Amino acid sequence: MAKAKAPHRTGYHHGNLREVLIDAAVQLVEEGGPDNVSVREAAKRAGVSPGAPFRHFSNKTALMTAVAEQAMSRFRSEITDAVEKVATDDPIERFAAVGIAYLRWAIRNPTHFQIISTRNLIDWDASESLRHDNEAVRSLMEASMAEAQRRNMLRSDDMAETQIAARALVYGLARMYIDGHFAQWAVAGHTGEQTMQNVLKHFVTLIVK
Incomplete structure (x- = not known):
């Protein structure tokens, strides 16, 4: 790839x-x-x-942290834009938009994705901007899930587990794509992005009533 x-x-x-x-x-x-x-x-x-x-x-850690800060800022901007473009007030649509934007950004920026998701390369605790941007992205997901829960749209009342499952799903899909694992599942390279979106949509059907 x-x-x-x-x-x-x-x-x-x-x-x-x-x-x-x-x-x-x-x-x-x-x-x-x-x-x-x-x-x-x-x-x-x-x-x-x-x-x-x-x-x-x-040192190297400081340099890699700066790379991660730049990448995370762009990552946050892209996901925020995707959520703002959702035309309805449906929180599930906003939640899905976060996931799709996450996947799109990761597969278009594989090196940056690798860097921001490998904590031993960077000084996460020392970087206020990294933590701030990461929390902003997480808050977008949490806000949509909280609104869906208030509307009684979700099967589970355990928001923490649902959010962890969602995060694990998109992270895992992104890593599978970037690391070239989809071929083992008979997924052709040119269909990888659509396959990931289909899997995400399937996950959404499992968590909503």
């Missing part, structure tokens, strides 16, 4: 080194996985001295 490539900048210009290093880190992950990343290698890609990046990133 072809991976979406990070945009290649024309090179380092005064004032944009941080962004160039972030792009370089993404490219290094795409080429050889997270173990391929180092601050020094990112500096080499940026065409600057080995010591220059340390004004912005003290």
Whole structure:
């Protein structure tokens, strides 16, 4: 499966080194996985001295955390936009929109998805923006589920378990797609996205009355 490539900048210009290093880190992950990343290698890609990046990133974890922050911000924006475009006041439709947007973003940004979902690559606890954006996405799902519960639309009263099941489903589907597991289930590559959406819709039918 072809991976979406990070945009290649024309090179380092005064004032944009941080962004160039972030792009370089993404490219290094795409080429050889997270173990391929180092601050020094990112500096080499940026065409600057080995010591220059340390004004912005003290170590690899700090660099990868910055990549994750950028990715999570875009992730939150895309999911928020998808929910806002739902034309009805049906909370189940909003809930499904969160899941579909999650899957679409993941399969179009596999490297970024890998980074934000691998906690040992980043300093999650130290990043307020990561936690804030993640909570914003989670709140969109929780709000739709809470409204559905108030309207007596759900089979279960246990919202925590239902939300965990939903999160596990979309995360698992995204990982299966990105890691190439769908072929084992006779799912052709060009039908993968539609298959994931169909599975999500099936899940929704199981939780609603």
